[in-house]
Amino acid sequence: MKLLIIRHGKAEDLPAKRDAARGLTEEGRHEMRKAVKGLREIVPAIDVLATSPLVRARQTAEIVADIFGLSDIAEQPLLAPGADKQALIAWLRGHAAEATVAVVGHEPD
Numbered sequence: 001m002k003l004l005i006i007r008h009g010k011a012e013d014l015p016a017k018r019d020a021a022r023g024l025t026e027e028g029r030h031e032m033r034k035a036v037k038g039l040r041e042i043v044p045a046i047d048v049l050a051t052s053p054l055v056r057a058r059q060t061a062e063i064v065a066d067i068f069g070l071s072d073i074a075e076q077p078l079l080a081p082g083a084d085k086q087a088l089i090a091w092l093r094g095h096a097a098e099a100t101v102a103v104v105g106h107e108p109d
Contacts, residue, residue, distance in 0.1 A: 008032075010025050
């Protein structure tokens with residue numbers, strides 16, 4: 001499997017209690033579009049695109065989907081901050097060896 005790990009773009013500053021609601025800034029959207037266009041030059045296709053359920057990751061995944069011409073984005077709670085890493089690895093192992101899987105998540109997770 002080819003695994004692409006994508007960190008969400010630059011997000012809004014909101015109080016910590018509203019972290020899950022933080023969306024991308026305009027700058028974050030612009031930078032992410034530019035970065036994904038570059039990625040598209042070296043990765044011809046993505047078979048599976050999965051994202052954390054948090055807003056900023058979902059918005060980043062939508063940019064990836066748009067540039068790669070994908071219609072399906074899988075929301076994967078195991079990509080949220082603090083999720084079970086071993087369970088995520090097990091989920092990844094469920095994909096075909098020849099697949100290109102892109103996951104959108106958070107740093108440092």
